[in-house]
Amino acid sequence: MKYKIFIGLILSEILLILALYVFSQMLIERRSIEITAKKILVRELMLTDLSIWTEARYTRHPSQADLFTPFQDFPSSVEHFPAGSIIAPPENIKTWKSIKRY
Amino acid sequence: MDIIIKTENVTKIFNPGMSDEVKAITDVSIEIKRGEVVVLKGPSGSGKTTLLSLIGCITRPTEGRVIVNGKNVAKLQERFLTGIRQKTFGFVFQQFNLIRSISVIENIMLPLYPTNIKLSAIKKRAESIMEKLGISNKKDFKVQRLSGGEQQRAAIARSLINEPEIILADEPTAHLDTNLSEEIMRIFQRLNEDGKTIVIATHDPFIYERQFIQRTIEMRDGVVKNILNKNHDV
Amino acid sequence: MEKHKKILEYTLSSLLRRRYKNLAIITVFSFIVAALYSILFLTHSLKKEALTVLKEAPELIVQKVSGGRHDLIPTDYMKRIQEIYGVGRIIPRYWGYYYDAITDSNYTLMGINGTHVLHSNSKDNENYPSPIPLPQGEGARGRVKDVFSDENIKGLKLLNGRMPSNRKECAIGKGVSDVRFTGIDGEIFLIDSKGKVLTFHVVGVFASESAILTNDLIVINKDDILELFGMPSDRATDIAVEVYNELEIPFVASKIREILPDTRPIMKGEIIRTYETLFNWRSGVIFTMFLGALLAFCILAWDKATGLSAEERQEIGILKAIGWETGDVLELKFWEGIVISFTSILTGMIIAYIHIFFLGASLFAPVLRGWSVLFPPFRLIPYVDLYQVFVVLFLTVIPYVASTIIPSWKAAITDPDTVMRG
Numbered sequence: 188m189k190y191k192i193f194i195g196l197i198l199s200e201i202l203l204i205l206a207l208y209v210f211s212q213m214l215i216e217r218r219s220i221e222i223t224a225k226k227i228l229v230r231e232l233m234l235t236d237l238s239i240w241t242e243a244r245y246t247r248h249p250s251q252a253d254l255f256t257p258f259q260d261f262p263s264s265v266e267h268f269p270a271g272s273i274i275a276p277p278e279n280i281k282t283w284k285s286i287k288r289y
Numbered sequence: 290m291d292i293i294i295k296t297e298n299v300t301k302i303f304n305p306g307m308s309d310e311v312k313a314i315t316d317v318s319i320e321i322k323r324g325e326v327v328v329l330k331g332p333s334g335s336g337k338t339t340l341l342s343l344i345g346c347i348t349r350p351t352e353g354r355v356i357v358n359g360k361n362v363a364k365l366q367e368r369f370l371t372g373i374r375q376k377t378f379g380f381v382f383q384q385f386n387l388i389r390s391i392s393v394i395e396n397i398m399l400p401l402y403p404t405n406i407k408l409s410a411i412k413k414r415a416e417s418i419m420e421k422l423g424i425s426n427k428k429d430f431k432v433q434r435l436s437g438g439e440q441q442r443a444a445i446a447r448s449l450i451n452e453p454e455i456i457l458a459d460e461p462t463a464h465l466d467t468n469l470s471e472e473i474m475r476i477f478q479r480l481n482e483d484g485k486t487i488v489i490a491t492h493d494p495f496i497y498e499r500q501f502i503q504r505t506i507e508m509r510d511g512v513v514k515n516i517l518n519k520n521h522d523v
Numbered sequence: 524m525e526k527h528k529k530i531l532e533y534t535l536s537s538l539l540r541r542r543y544k545n546l547a548i549i550t551v552f553s554f555i556v557a558a559l560y561s562i563l564f565l566t567h568s569l570k571k572e573a574l575t576v577l578k579e580a581p582e583l584i585v586q587k588v589s590g591g592r593h594d595l596i597p598t599d600y601m602k603r604i605q606e607i608y609g610v611g612r613i614i615p616r617y618w619g620y621y622y623d624a625i626t627d628s629n630y631t632l633m634g635i636n637g638t639h640v641l642h643s644n645s646k647d648n649e650n651y652p653s654p655i656p657l658p659q660g661e662g663a664r665g666r667v668k669d670v671f672s673d674e675n676i677k678g679l680k681l682l683n684g685r686m687p688s689n690r691k692e693c694a695i696g697k698g699v700s701d702v703r704f705t706g707i708d709g710e711i712f713l714i715d716s717k718g719k720v721l722t723f724h725v726v727g728v729f730a731s732e733s734a735i736l737t738n739d740l741i742v743i744n745k746d747d748i749l750e751l752f753g754m755p756s757d758r759a760t761d762i763a764v765e766v767y768n769e770l771e772i773p774f775v776a777s778k779i780r781e782i783l784p785d786t787r788p789i790m791k792g793e794i795i796r797t798y799e800t801l802f803n804w805r806s807g808v809i810f811t812m813f814l815g816a817l818l819a820f821c822i823l824a825w826d827k828a829t830g831l832s833a834e835e836r837q838e839i840g841i842l843k844a845i846g847w848e849t850g851d852v853l854e855l856k857f858w859e860g861i862v863i864s865f866t867s868i869l870t871g872m873i874i875a876y877i878h879i880f881f882l883g884a885s886l887f888a889p890v891l892r893g894w895s896v897l898f899p900p901f902r903l904i905p906y907v908d909l910y911q912v913f914v915v916l917f918l919t920v921i922p923y924v925a926s927t928i929i930p931s932w933k934a935a936i937t938d939p940d941t942v943m944r945g
């Protein structure tokens with residue numbers, strides 16, 4: 188009865204996924220205190236960015252980067268850093284003009 | 290006795306209009322009565338397999354009508370034919386047409402898979418048929434590991450699993466020795482006694498000399514040459 | 524019901540016939556799905572965390588711009604900003620980058636006024652809470668008070684040790700502490716703008732749980748940072764502006780632009796939007812990396828979709844000749860697609876979950892990391908977006924199943940005789 192084995196396999200995979208989902212929810216609940224802690228850090232230290240990519244100014248603080256980064260030297264210069272290619276240009280470059288409209 | 294199969298001026302042309310056009314059978318009109326055992330004989334290439342396929346709704350005539358159980362199937366759409374095939378016919382193919390790489394018993398059970406019969410019931414039925422045909426010891430073998438004769442018997446077993454009204458057997462003894470042929474013919478005879486209609490295509494004299502065969506239709510170059518009605522002759 | 528079970532049974536027998544080929548397909552398929560889900564899980568979790576946490580960022584950051592570049596801002600500007608209606612506290616920020624040649628890493632240095640108070644689990648804690656009133660603070664909304672009045676944060680571990688309160692003291696991120704092999708009571712020396720070595724006493728190390736925010740930080744006294752960077756004492760890096768009413772932020776921003784034309788206000792909403800786009804999963808090296816695999820898989824699916832092998836055609840012909848209906852054959856093909864795609868997708872999903880949330884995206888880390896020397900370990904919170912999960916599920920199952928059924932369609936509706944002979 189191969190179909191029984193197959194259905195068993197699929198069901199156990201689904202069950203495992205459901206268990207992982209429940210586990211996720213529990214973990215989110217349990218680690219919500221961590222989030223609170225991080226919120227306090229952000230508020231107290233007045234942080235604006237995540238400390239993930241430390242290789243350059245515009246990757247460390249993408250939200251605070253100059254208008255001309257990441258092309259600081261020349262507007263069409265070749266990207267220097269691999270992380271740059273997974274960071275879209277900061278939104279404020281696009282929206283910054285809209286501030287003037289008020 | 291009522292007529293279960295009837296062909297009216299049936300012609301089958303393969304690849305019409307192409308350079309390799311073949312007129313396999315021409316203007317064939319035959320009648321087969323319910324409960325009859327008929328043998329189609331004739332030399333190789335005379336159109337026996339083609340005629341069987343037409344009767345069994347596996348292919349359709351270029352011209353003429355094929356009537357099965359009073360219904361003209363010649364122009365029916367494929368989706369109506371499948372139902373007729375499943376309920377009416379058991380087909381033993383000349384080339385066996387077993388599915389490679391799956392077990393013998395699964396091949397035999399296969400025609401009944403798309404039905405609501407329980408798998409265990411089908412299995413029991415398949416086992417008893419295999420018993421009768423002497424291949425139960427090869428149950429779980431892969432098809433391609435059987436000898437020609439064993440494959441032939443597996444093909445016959447498969448044709449019987451759905452308990453068809455009509456059995457169409459294309460050279461069912463071609464790969465069997467005398468003893469086994471004898472055994473197969475005895476099975477056919479028993480089925481016939483149960484009221485089944487059997488059409489056998491063969492050029493094996495061993496078959497058409499059997500007593501229980503009522504008629505022999507002789508074909509040559511795609512046309513019916515001669516119909517020999519044994520019951521009247523004897 | 525019986526019928527479908529049996530067709531499934533035959534499907535499995537049929538798949539087992541070509542078990543190595545099918546196993547290979549399942550493996551490749553699972554791998555692609557795992558990669559796809561990994562990207563989704565990772566970016567969604569990071570994004571969700573970033574957006575939640577950065578909601579606490581200052582409402583407005585005012586930068587001075589000179590020649591298109593970020594410049595030091597005169598602290599006088601604070602008075603001008605103070606005049607705008609709706610503005611709360613105005614705090615100068617002192618920060619900058621420091622390249623450490625010894626470890627080849629970049630640090631983010633931050634100067635604090637001694638006004639920042641962080642809860643800590645050390646005994647120093649009792650001595651520390653001496654909130655100094657902020658220069659422009661309106662009192663009632665004082666940040667310092669909030670932190671201490673909040674019952675929830677008791678027992679929170681943000682920092683081991685304490686924040687610097689005297690000069691030549693520092694609190695450092697876990698990454699800095701690891702790369703410099705130092706900890707509480709250790710020392711860190713930095714070279715100032717005149718080439719002089721300044722030694723700092725480490726009084727606090729940020730908890731590793733917060734590495735995603737603090738990994739590369741060195742927090743020192745404001746006066747130390749002025750000395751270190753050689754900044755004039757009437758300048759700050761930029762100015763954080765509190766705005767009471769969130770809705771008024773754009774208004775305040777444009778007002779600032781008006782009063783101080785050489786500045787550039789960055790609104791909190793922009794920071795949040797930056798992180799929204801930043802983690803947009805569509806753009807990304809990883810995705811591109813797996814594009815090749817995806818493409819190969821599409822070719823495979825295309826190959827399946829465009830033609831049946833002679834063997835498959837013959838199988839269909841035989842099944843039809845022995846009484847299977849067209850629908851049954853199509854059901855067989857449907858199951859074939861479902862068996863392969865479901866097994867692969869569920870397996871891939873599980874692998875991705877383990878990879879991202881248990882193994883901290885270890886396979887992606889080298890790619891994500893780029894040239895960063897200090898890179899925080901991912902201790903991701905398993906936020907999962909069910910919508911994304913189902914979108915991928917449907918976008919993979921449906922095309923795959925379709926590509927198994929469609930080519931069989933024609934074979935299944937023609938004469939078995941024709942099909943069998945190929």
Ligand SMILES: Nc1ncnc2c1ncn2[C@@H]1O[C@H](COP(=O)(O)OP(=O)(O)OP(=O)(O)O)[C@@H](O)[C@H]1O
Pocket residue numbers: 303304311312313331332333334335336337338339340383944
């Ligand atoms: N699908 C097809 N396409 C083209 N030609 C075909 C096809 N099927 C049969 N033929 C041709 O039709 C003729 C009759 O073939 P058929 O198989 O009916 O002969 P047969 O009497 O069964 O011969 P044998 O005794 O060798 O099995 C042959 O010449 C064959 O080449």
Ligand SMILES: [Mg+2]
Pocket residue numbers: 337338339383459
């Ligand atoms: Mg033949």
